[in-house]
Amino acid sequence: MELPWAEPYRMKTIEPIRRSTREDRAAWIREAKYNLFNLRSEQVYIDLLTDSGTGAMSSAQWAEMMLGDESYAGASSYYKLKDSIEEVFGFTSFLPCHQGRAAENVLFSALIGVGDAGAGKVVPGNSHFDTTKGHIEFRKARTIDCTIAEAFDTQADHPFKGNVDLGKLKAVLESHPREAVPVCILTITCNSSGGQPVSMENIEGVSALCRTHGVPLFFDSARFAENAYFIKTRERGYADKDVRSIVREMFSYADGMTMSSKKDGIVNIGGFVAFRDEALWQKASTFNIMFEGFNTYGGMAGRDMGALSVGLKEACELDYLESRVGQVAYLGGLLTEYGIAVQRPYGGHAIFVDARRLLPTVPKEEFIAQTLGIELYLEAGVRGIEIGTLLADRDPDTGEERYPALELLRLAIPRRTYTNDHMKYIAAGLANVKERAASIRRGYRIVREAPIMRHFTVELTPAE
Numbered sequence: 137m138e139l140p141w142a143e144p145y146r147m148k149t150i151e152p153i154r155r156s157t158r159e160d161r162a163a164w165i166r167e168a169k170y171n172l173f174n175l176r177s178e179q180v181y182i183d184l185l186t187d188s189g190t191g192a193m194s195s196a197q198w199a200e201m202m203l204g205d206e207s208y209a210g211a212s213s214y215y216k217l218k219d220s221i222e223e224v225f226g227f228t229s230f231l232p233c234h235q236g237r238a239a240e241n242v243l244f245s246a247l248i249g250v251g252d253a254g255a256g257k258v259v260p261g262n263s264h265f266d267t268t269k270g271h272i273e274f275r276k277a278r279t280i281d282c283t284i285a286e287a288f289d290t291q292a293d294h295p296f297k298g299n300v301d302l303g304k305l306k307a308v309l310e311s312h313p314r315e316a317v318p319v320c321i322l323t324i325t326c327n328s329s330g331g332q333p334v335s336m337e338n339i340e341g342v343s344a345l346c347r348t349h350g351v352p353l354f355f356d357s358a359r360f361a362e363n364a365y366f367i368k369t370r371e372r373g374y375a376d377k378d379v380r381s382i383v384r385e386m387f388s389y390a391d392g393m394t395m396s397s398k399k400d401g402i403v404n405i406g407g408f409v410a411f412r413d414e415a416l417w418q419k420a421s422t423f424n425i426m427f428e429g430f431n432t433y434g435g436m437a438g439r440d441m442g443a444l445s446v447g448l449k450e451a452c453e454l455d456y457l458e459s460r461v462g463q464v465a466y467l468g469g470l471l472t473e474y475g476i477a478v479q480r481p482y483g484g485h486a487i488f489v490d491a492r493r494l495l496p497t498v499p500k501e502e503f504i505a506q507t508l509g510i511e512l513y514l515e516a517g518v519r520g521i522e523i524g525t526l527l528a529d530r531d532p533d534t535g536e537e538r539y540p541a542l543e544l545l546r547l548a549i550p551r552r553t554y555t556n557d558h559m560k561y562i563a564a565g566l567a568n569v570k571e572r573a574a575s576i577r578r579g580y581r582i583v584r585e586a587p588i589m590r591h592f593t594v595e596l597t598p599a600e
C-alpha cells in the first residue's frame with residue numbers, strides 16, 4: 137500500500153499543557169469579558185488562536201539563536217538573512233522589521249504617505265488582512281476587495297479561492313487615476329478568505345494588469361510556502377516542479393513583499409519588507425530607521441534574524457509542507473465527518489468553521505462566530521478566533537457595522553506544534569457544541585470597543 141505522510145521530525149523538548157473544568161472556564165471567560173484574547177494561556181488547553189509566532193523551531197534554528205550576532209550595524213546574522221531572502225525570493229534589497237504590521241507601516245509610509253496622505257486613494261487586493269487594512273485606513277486611504285465571488289461561499293469547491301477577480305481589478309484600475317492607486321496588495325495565501333491560495337495564473341494576471349497601469353504590486357507573503365504547495369498540488373503544470381522554484385516564479389511577478397515571519401518564517405517574532413526598486417528601498421529605509429531600527433536589524437535581534445534565515449528555507453521543504461497542510465486537512469476531514477460545515481477546500485494554515493450554518497438561530501447583531509468561539513472554549517478549552525463582524529470593524533465613514541459575507545470561526549494550527557490526537561480532541565469538542573446548537577439562541581453585545589481593530593480589546597456581555 138502507499139505509505140501515508142508522517143511528521144518529518146521527532147520531538148526533543150515538550151511543553152506541558154493542562155485541561156481544566158467547565159466551571160473554571162465559565163469563570164475565566166466571564167472575567168475575560170468574553171474576549172478570547174483576554175484569556176491567560178494557562179486557561180487554554182489547545183490554543184488555535186493563531187499560527188503566528190506559535191510554531192516550534194528546529195534544532196538548526198536554535199543553533200542559529202546561539203550564533204546570533206547582536207552588533208548594531210552589519211551583524212553577520214543580518215547577512216545570513218539577506219542571503220536567504222535573495223535565495224528564496226530573489227530580492228536583494230530588504231528591511232528587517234519587528235513583525236508583519238511593522239513592515240506594512242514602513243511600506244505604506246513610503247508608498248501612501250503619512251498622516252492623512254491617503255485621502256482619496258485606494259489600495260485594491262484580495263481580502264486584505266486586518267492590520268493591512270488598518271494601516272491603509274489609518275492613512276485615510278481605502279481598500280477595495282477584488283477577491284473572486286466563490287471565496288464567499290464556503291461550500292463552493294474552487295482550488296484557488298484566494299484569486300483576484302481580474303475584471304473587478306481592471307475596473308478599479310481603469311476608474312482611478314494612477315496617483316490614486318499607490319499599490320496593489322496580493323495576500324498569499326489569503327488569510328481572510330480562509331487560508332485560500334492564489335494560483336500562478338492569477339498572480340501573472342494581476343501582475344500584468346498592474347504593470348499596464350503602472351501600479352506597483354506587493355505580496356503580503358506571510359504564508360507564501362503554503363501557497364506554493366497548493367500551486368504544486370492543484371495547478372496544472374506544477375506537479376513536477378519543486379517548491380523552491382515555484383516560490384521564485386511567484387515572486388518574479390512582484391515588485392516587493394511584506395512578510396510576517398511569524399508564519400512561514402517559522403520563528404516567534406520578526407518580519408521584513410523587500411523591494412525590487414532601490415529608490416523605494418531608500419525612501420522606506422528612513423521610515424524603518426524611525427519606526428523600527430537601523431537597516432541591518434530593524435526591530436529584530438540578531439539571533440532572531442539567524443533563526444529566520446533557516447526557517448524560510450525549512451518552510452519550503454516538501455515533507456514539511458505535506459505534513460503541515462496534511463494536518464490541517466486531517467482536522468477538516470474529521471469536522472466534515474461530524475457534519476460541520478467548514479470552508480472548502482481546506483486552507484493552508486487553518487480550518488474555518490462556517491458559524492452561521494452551525495448556529496443558525498443566533499442573530500447577526502450578536503456576533504455569531506464569536507459566540508461559537510466562546511462555546512468551543514467552554515466545551516473543550518480550545519481557543520479559536522472570530523473572523524466575522526467583530527474583526528470587520530465599523531465602516532470608518534458611517535460608523536455602521538459592516539457585516540461580512542462570512543461569519544467564520546478560525547481554528548489556526550501552529551506549525552510543528554500539535555499532534556493529530558490534538559486534532560481528534562478539537563473535532564470532538566466542536567461536535568459536542570453542534571449537538572447542543574439548537575439551544576444556543578443568543579450571542580453577545582458590545583460593552584466597550586476601540587475605534588480601529590477593535591476585536592483585540594472588545595469587551596462583551598451575554599445578549600440576554
Ligand code: F0G
Nearest residue numbers: 186188235236237265267327356358396
Ligand atoms: N498579513 C497577514 C496575511 C497576516 O495573517 C498577518 C497576521 C499579518 C499580515 C500581520 O503580521 O502579526 O506579524 O504583524 N496574522 C496573524 C493571524 C496575527 O493570526 O492571522 P504580524
